[in-house]
Amino acid sequence: MNVVVLLKQTFDTEEKIVVSNGAVSEDGVKFVINPYDEYAVEEAIRLKEESGANSVTVLSVGPARTAEALRTALAMGADEAVLIEDDRIPQDEYAVSVVLAAYLKQQSADVILGGNFSVDTGGSQVAVRLAETLGIPHVSSITKLTVSGGSASAERDAEGDLERVDVQLPAVFTAQQGLNEPRYPSLPGIMKAKKKPFKQLTLDDVGVSAGDLEAKTARQSLSLPPSRQAGQILSGDLASQAAKLVELLRTQSKAI
Template sequence: MNIVVFIKQTFDTEAKIVLDGNGKIDANGVNLIINPYDEFAIEEGIRLKEKFGGEVTVVSMGGPRAQEAIRTALAMGIDKGILVNDPEVDNTDEYGRAQILAKAIAQVPYDVILVGRIAIDDGASQIAVRLAEALSIPSVSSVLKLEVAGTQATATREIDGGTETIEVSFPAVITAQKGLNEPRYPSVAGIMKAKKKPLQTLTLADLGLSAGDLSPKMIINEYSLPTPRQGGRKLAGDAAQAANELAKLLREEAKVL
């Protein structure tokens, strides 16, 4: 079975977000990690390979630092890596990135493409589904359980308030939700081996793409930071008053009810 896993390197979940002089998100001094949801995809890819044989390829887009993310995936047990490293990638949006990815993935045979259901940085949750559309193959989002038999997969996916079960033929895109598996921790033996595994770096030109093909559909006007949260507020009054006040604040101020 040929398995492709698309991963993204993201800021650490605890990273402090600040804007640089140009009003962009400042990546200086920020720890980078593999998007946690992509780890579920990596794990599932490795498990499929362990069960059915074949090869798992990890594909990523990003600058030179993204190599670290790929090496980590290789250390977990992925066989080889492809990194699309081109400064033009920064000037694209989800539409363009899906095209890039579709081209990159066309370089390797694939039966199943596994992706995290969301990236914790932009939280857009678009690329995987767009990729499936760009490749004209089906996709199943937010998968909690994946059973494979031959070229047929049965995926249980999360929907609001429950689950649904979908049957799909390969090739297909599967997006991984928390709960699909418990990602493994790379062994040091794996880390040592990963240093010797193939990692191919491609530019947009290598993929036969030019910036023109990829002009973004969305325009980001600006970034802003939330107004700092007011420090913990203790609600005054007796229990009944406090409960009433709390319900009101949760609805009107926090907007969570």
């Protein structure tokens, strides 16, 4: 059984967003493995440790800085990293999924794991698009995964309800919080990671022509949300504050 993890590098969730020249500024920003993808990496490593998976490959389409996130995944215990980096790939979920599909068609992946969504542009698209493009089933937002033989059982979070889903492999799964507790890379893990295979590929290597990747969407503008002002802190004993608040909600903000 071969496991592939789709990984995106994102801003740390504690980062503030600065817009400059119509784009999100990356100056001085701390980057991490997209938190949902980190669950996917952990789950893949566990499939190797506990369910006899042969190999774990972490795969990314992204800029050169993504190498750092892939190295972290290798240090956690993945076996091999693949970074498809090419300026001709538009930042569009359609294009990214086409590139991933082209690469994975040449591989034999039984389990493909990704995050439920990325905490930056948050489209929740790429993993499911990939499954459809490859013609294999998917189960999104999983909180449990058991693989045996040619099939898998997953528990899926559907807006708080829990669905138990059986699926034939190969299949794509996306990780939801609660799937596992990702490990930190160990020092020996970090040392070993330096010697693990790390492939850098371009569109030509994957066999996709730039003409097949025309973006389907375009950004027209980017702005920061209107900032909220601190309102009023109520005073008096707590019982009268509670009464005052309910009154303000009725009279001032007309919310009830």
